[in-house]
């Protein structure tokens with residue numbers, strides 16, 4: 500199992516009008532978020548991600564449809580299937596991720612701990628692997 504990744508249950512408030520789920524930054528989530536972005540209109544067979552972050556923490560959710568997130572920390576690999584807006588995948592720093600198997604019309608929501616910063620990305624797998632494997 501990949502240590503910095505885990506599924507987080509989001510509370511669901513259900514009544515006769517439908518469901519409402521709220522995510523608050525801070526203690527419950529484990530980080531405060533400064534940025535929200537979403538992924539949509541993915542053509543069949545799309546692969547997104549293929550990078551890691553030095554410091555960023557994120558929560559990924561499938562708002563509609565489903566997709567798989569393949570995560571790797573330099574020594575082990577795991578796949579999480581996201582298909583429910585009340586279960587989010589937390590991804591911590593130093594995790595390579597690939598997002599694959601998007602269902603038609605899937606919508607992914609991401610809460611991110613930091614503003615967008617290209618310098619935080621590992622875009623080359625070999626650089627990531629070298630640094631991930633030298634972590635204590």
Ligand code: T46
Pocket residue numbers: 534536538547548549557559596598609615
């Ligand atoms: C991640 C996965 C799940 C911005 O201008 N602002 C932003 O906040 C983001 C996330 C991206 N961009 C620009 C950078 C690129 O020119 O949007 C373009 C596409 O970004 P990228 O190729 O990084 O998209 P994904 O879907 O491969 O990766 C994104 C996040 O970058 C990444 O942190 O974990 O979603």
